[in-house]
Structure formats: C-alpha cells, structure tokens
Amino acid sequence: MKRRIFFANSVGLMASVVVRPVAALTQSDVLTPLVNAYAAGGGVREGRVKFDIAPLVDNGNSVPVEITVDSPMTQAQHVVGIALFNEKNPQNQVAEFTLSPLAGRARVATRIRLALSQQLVAVAKMNDGSCWTHTVEVLVTIASCIEE
Amino acid sequence: MRKIGVATRVIALAMLGFVSLAVAQSTRQSGFDFMQPATQALQKDDTQNPAMLWVKDGQAIWAQRDGATQKSCADCHGDIKRTRGVAARYPQYSAEAKGVINLSQQINQCRTTHQQAKAWPAEDASLLGVETAIAVESRGQPLAPPAQSQLVDAQKRGEAAFDRRIGQVDLSCRDCHESLAGKRLGGNIIPQGHPTGYPIYRLEWQAVGSLQRRLRNCMTAVRSEPYPYGASELVDLEAYLANRAAGMQLESPGVRP
Amino acid sequence: MARALITVPRTAKRGEILEIRALVQHPMETGYRRSSEGDLLPRDLIRRFSCRFVESGKTDDTGVIVIAATLHAAIAANPYLSFNLRAATSGTLAFNWEGDNGFSHREQVALIVT
Numbered sequence: 001m002k003r004r005i006f007f008a009n010s011v012g013l014m015a016s017v018v019v020r021p022v023a024a025l026t027q028s029d030v031l032t033p034l035v036n037a038y039a040a041g042g043g044v045r046e047g048r049v050k051f052d053i054a055p056l057v058d059n060g061n062s063v064p065v066e067i068t069v070d071s072p073m074t075q076a077q078h079v080v081g082i083a084l085f086n087e088k089n090p091q092n093q094v095a096e097f098t099l100s101p102l103a104g105r106a107r108v109a110t111r112i113r114l115a116l117s118q119q120l121v122a123v124a125k126m127n128d129g130s131c132w133t134h135t136v137e138v139l140v141t142i143a144s145c146i147e148e
Numbered sequence: 149m150r151k152i153g154v155a156t157r158v159i160a161l162a163m164l165g166f167v168s169l170a171v172a173q174s175t176r177q178s179g180f181d182f183m184q185p186a187t188q189a190l191q192k193d194d195t196q197n198p199a200m201l202w203v204k205d206g207q208a209i210w211a212q213r214d215g216a217t218q219k220s221c222a223d224c225h226g227d228i229k230r231t232r233g234v235a236a237r238y239p240q241y242s243a244e245a246k247g248v249i250n251l252s253q254q255i256n257q258c259r260t261t262h263q264q265a266k267a268w269p270a271e272d273a274s275l276l277g278v279e280t281a282i283a284v285e286s287r288g289q290p291l292a293p294p295a296q297s298q299l300v301d302a303q304k305r306g307e308a309a310f311d312r313r314i315g316q317v318d319l320s321c322r323d324c325h326e327s328l329a330g331k332r333l334g335g336n337i338i339p340q341g342h343p344t345g346y347p348i349y350r351l352e353w354q355a356v357g358s359l360q361r362r363l364r365n366c367m368t369a370v371r372s373e374p375y376p377y378g379a380s381e382l383v384d385l386e387a388y389l390a391n392r393a394a395g396m397q398l399e400s401p402g403v404r405p
Numbered sequence: 406m407a408r409a410l411i412t413v414p415r416t417a418k419r420g421e422i423l424e425i426r427a428l429v430q431h432p433m434e435t436g437y438r439r440s441s442e443g444d445l446l447p448r449d450l451i452r453r454f455s456c457r458f459v460e461s462g463k464t465d466d467t468g469v470i471v472i473a474a475t476l477h478a479a480i481a482a483n484p485y486l487s488f489n490l491r492a493a494t495s496g497t498l499a500f501n502w503e504g505d506n507g508f509s510h511r512e513q514v515a516l517i518v519t
Contacts (some may be wrong), residue, residue: 010470027409056405059351060479064186089479090437099472102458104266104422104491108472111481113435195412197485201430204408354432354482 028087028119029133031060032069035039035123035133038096039147042129049082049134051122060115067133069124069132079106082126084117089102114140166168176396179339179404183332187351191403198400199349201317202273202356206281210276215265221278223260228281235283236291236398239387241298248302250386252279252358253378270377276356280347283400290395291344299387306388311379315370321385324366336405342393343386345402352405359386407510411500416517417492421502425456425471426487429502429510446476451476451484451504460496468499476499 029033035044071079078101084094097108100107106124121135149267180188210221210228225231238251245257255278256267268275310321324333325341332338343403346359353361359383364374375381412426429451436448459468473489475486489499500512 001508054184056184056186058184058187061351061354062190064189067489072479086479091477091479093475093477094479095477096475100470100472100486102491102493104473105489105490107487108474109485109487111480111485113479126495195410195426196428196485198430199484201408201428201483204410218504299409400480 003127004069013039020139022060027121030087030092031085031119031121031135034085035121035131038081038085038123039125041132042122042125042131043132046133046135048132049124050121051120051134051136053120054139057114061113062107062111063114064106064111065120066109066135067122067124071103071106071124071126073106075101078127079124081128082106082108083123083125084112085121086114086118087114087120089113091139102116107136114138116140159237161184172259173399174344176393176404178342178344178396178399180399180402181199182337182339183403183405187403187405190343190349191345191399193400195297195402197349198402199356201399202277202280202347202349203284204281205273206277206279209278215259215263217262217264219263221258224258231282232285232290233289235279235286235400236289237294239302239383239390240294241296241301247380248299248383248387249281250359250383252276254385255282271357271361273381276347279358280356280401283347283398286398287400289315289398290388291393291398292345293387293390293394300362300403302384302387303391305381306384306386309383309385312402314367315372317370319370334357341389343389344393344399345399345404347403348402350404359389407508408510409500409502409510411498411512411514413498413513413514413516415488416519419492419494422493423490424487425486425490425498426502427454427456427512428483428485430483431502431504431508433465433476433478433480433482433484437478448478449505449508450478451480451502451508454484454486455501456474456488457499457501458490458496459499460494463496465517468497468515474482492516494518 002098045051048070049113050068054064067082068078073075080097082097085092086094094112095110099106117139119135119137121133124132166359180191190196207228213220235251239248242249242254246279255275259265260267313320321341328338329340330337343359347356349356358378363382363385367374407430408428409429414423417423430451431451433451434446434449438446440446455473456471457468458471459466471490474486476484495518496516498514498516504508
C-alpha cells in the first residue's frame with residue numbers, strides 16, 4: 001500500500017552538510033569583494049586559517065563552526081580580527097571578531113544558521129595588516145523539501 | 149530572495165507503507181540515539197545546551213515569592229534538589245485536581261491554590277523554566293509511573309489514541325513510531341516517540357518546549373486538528389507514553405532536531 | 406529577564422590557556438521570517454558582544470579586550486561563543502551583550518591565577 005503525506009513544517013529542514021575546500025580561483029565573486037573590503041588594502045592570501053564545520057547536522061538552524069588561525073598570539077605577532085562571510089544569505093555578514101594577544105589562542109567557535117548550499121569564507125587579519133583566508137563550499141541537502 | 153528561517157515551508161513527500169516489526173521492549177531507544185553527533189554533543193554538554201538557560205531561569209523563579217500568599221516554591225518545598233524523582237513519576241493522579249495531571253499542571257496547581265497567583269499560560273517561558281529546572285533534578289532516573297487505578301485508566305485511553313489512525317494520511321502514532329521508526333520522513337528520522345527528554349530544546353523551535361507542543365506538532369504534521377493545550381486527551385497520551393517508556397532514563401533537558 | 410551561562414575555570418596557572426564559553430538567551434529574530442498570520446516578524450538581534458579582562462586592584466579600569474564581536478542574523482538563536490584566554494594575572498572577566506530594542510546583558514566572573 002502506498003500513502004502520501006504532506007508534511008507542513010514551520011522552518012524545518014534536515015540539513016546534511018558536506019564541506020569542500022574551494023580553490024582561490026573559484027571563490028564566489030560575491031565573497032571576493034567582501035574579503036577585499038575587510039582586508040582594506042592588506043594583501044589577501046589563502047592559508048593559516050582553518051574552518052571547521054560539523055559534517056552532518058540535523059537542522060540548519062544551528063550548525064557548529066570553529067575557526068582557528070595559525071598565530072603565536074604574542075604582542076609582536078597576533079591576529080587582530082576574524083571575519084566570517086556567507087555567499088547566499090540575504091545578508092553576507094555572519095560575524096566579525098576583534099582579538100587581542102590576551103586570548104592566547106586565535107580561535108573562535110559559534111553556531112550559525114545555514115539553509116542553503118553555498119560558500120563560506122573565514123578571513124583572519126594579522127597585526128601586520130596581512131589577511132589570510134579559508135573558503136569552503138557547504139552543500140546542504142534537504143530531502144524532499146520544497147522551499148517557498 | 150533567499151531567507152533563512154523562512155515562515156512556511158511545505159514538505160511534500162511520498163511515503164511507502166513499509167512493513168516492519170513493532171518495537172520490542174528490549175530495543176527501546178531514545179530519540180537521542182537517532183540524532184547526529186553534533187546534536188548529541190549539544191545535549192551532552194550543559195555548558196552548550198541552550199535549555200540550561202531555561203533551567204537557570206526556573207531555579208531563580210523557584211526562590212521568588214509570588215501571589216497573594218507571598219510564598220515561594222522553596223518556602224514550601226525547600227531546595228529544588230529535593231524534587232529528585234518527581235519528574236520521573238508524572239503524569240500522575242492528583243487528589244486535589246481529582247484527575248490525572250502532568251508536571252506543568254501540578255506546578256500551576258501550586259501557583260493557583262498555594263501561592264494564589266495566576267496560572268502561567270501553556271508554553272510560558274516561566275512555566276517551562278520551572279518545569280525544566282525540576283526535570284533536570286531527575287536526570288538519569290528511570291521513568292516510573294505510579295500504580296494508581298485512575299492513572300491506569302488514563303494510560304488505556306492514551307494507548308487507544310496511540311493506535312487510532314488520524315489525519316488526512318490516515319496513520320496512527322504507532323504506525324510512525326513503531327513500524328516506521330528509524331526510517332526517514334523527508335528530512336527527519338522518525339524516532340520511537342519516547343518522552344524521556346522533555347521539556348526539550350528543539351532546534352526547529354529555537355527554544356524550549358513541552359511534550360504537549362511536540363505531540364501537537366505530530367498531529368499538525370499529519371493534518372489532524374491538534375487537541376488544545378491542557379486537553380485531557382493530550383494528558384492521556386502523555387500517560388501512555390510514560391508507561392510505554394517506563395524504566396528508560398529521564399534525560400531532560402533533551403535537545404532534538 | 407535574559408539569562409546567560411558563562412563557563413570559565415575559577416583558578417588557573419600563570420601562562421595557562423583557558424577556554425571560555427558564553428551562552429545567552431536571545432531569539433536572534435532575523436527580520437526575514439513570517440508569523441503564521443503572514444506578518445513579517447520584526448528584526449531583533451544581539452549586535453555586539455565583548456569580553457574584557459580587568460586586572461585585580463584596577464576596579465575603575467574598563468579593562469582590556471580579550472575578544473569583541475559584531476553579530477548578524479546568521480548567528481543561531483541563543484548565541485553561543487567559545488574563545489580563549491591566556492591566564493596572566495588574577496582579575497575579573499566582564500561580559501557584555503548589546504542589541505536591538507535596548508537589549509543589554511552583563512556578567513562578571515572572577516579568575517584567580519596562581
């Protein structure tokens with residue numbers, strides 16, 4: 001016997017998130033100007049930043065992310081800021097952090113909303129003005145789910 | 149335009165009438181076991197579980213004087229830690245209410261009769277806070293519905309409701325939570341439907357909610373008119389679910405998708 | 406009233422790197438969602454967060470920023486932030502959240518460094 005169900009849900013989605021690294025060349029042209037604006041003239045390179053996202057989540061309303069930057073966090077050499085941008089939300093900014101050497105480690109973790117496959121970029125700004133990025137492609141698969 | 153957390157999303161899906169064996173007592177599993185590690189981590193760690201914010205709220209309310217009598221819950225009940233085991237017994241028969249009531253109804257009974265304050269509305273943040281703060285004290289305790297004839301009657305009515313086909317899809321609670329448990333319904337994995345984590349922080353709600361809210365969601369999902377909050381039909385279902393899960397450990401506050 | 410949960414060790418050894426966790430109660434309403442009646446739910450966000458370290462004996466000092474953040478709609482409800490602190494001297498950690506509709510919440514946690 002076959003039955004058909006129409007499941008009306010408020011905001012729900014089961015998001016299966018698959019994360020892929022993105023080569024600098026293929027970074028979305030939405031993200032590149034955002035990164036450049038944040039860098040404010042400082043050189044932008046790939047590397048030194050690591051973006052961790054849970055590979056599988058039950059609901060896109062709360063996706064754990066962690067960003068770590070390779071830096072000794074001394075007065076002489078430290079990260080002054082970390083920015084996180086997304087490609088396809090109505091607003092591309094997710095969060096901008098200001099850090100000081102007091103932190104001891106260049107690391108932030110939070111939980112974000114993700115409802116669509118898109119690129120995410122983390123940018124770290126060093127005290128010498130240079131900027132480092134890690135761009136990932138996040139594939140959010142929502143089974144049998146039609147969005148209005 | 150793209151939006152996150154959009155209002156209404158319609159999930160249309162075709163589901164095959166799977167035939168599989170009913171859940172045996174020995175294979176009872178909490179909804180926790182059906183979740184991804186990231187969601188499980190949230191429940192396992194009190195420093196990350198957002199429901200602990202509601203617990204903190206409830207603990208503060210426990211000590212606050214209120215109502216015409218200007219008494220706090222603590223004035224009569226002492227330290228909230230002394231409620232250990234209480235949440236694992238509900239729903240139960242109350243002589244004062246002359247019927248079977250759930251924990252939130254017992255709390256409101258204390259508000260109206262002992263504090264002479266206004267009852268909190270269903271899903272009110274203060275009510276959920278106090279209920280969650282009481283439930284957390286029974287974490288790890290086995291669900292233990294007391295032996296009361298009135299409660300047995302409620303469990304029987306609840307069981308009949310659990311087996312009744314409802315909604316446009318004509319499925320019973322048991323069809324989904326036993327025959328189809330572990331299968332995917334659109335994006336969601338269908339759990340066995342045990343009440344061990346309540347009140348829960350549901351990622352979908354982005355807040356804490358009660359077991360009745362969860363049950364009403366299941367009814368709406370199958371396009372059946374949900375019973376109103378506090379309806380005896382919902383309490384009967386809660387009583388049956390607690391008995392069906394008797395002996396399983398309370399894990400409040402759970403986190404669910 | 407909003408609640409917050411801060412997780413920080415009470416004591417630490419000089420030079421040790423500690424993990425700090427801060428969770429605050431807030432819906433982080435995006436401004437893009439509609440109610441069941443179809444009305445747009447007004448945006449209600451926490452916009453700023455900061456954690457400062459105030460060295461013991463310098464109580465009138467506003468302290469030094471450990472971390473500060475500007476948050477947007479894509480941050481999940483009941484914002485959770487985790488970051489680190491290199492323990493140098495005893496003092497107080499001062500947490501501050503600010504947002505729309507006059508939202509403001511503060512917490513303080515003492516830290517003893519040996």
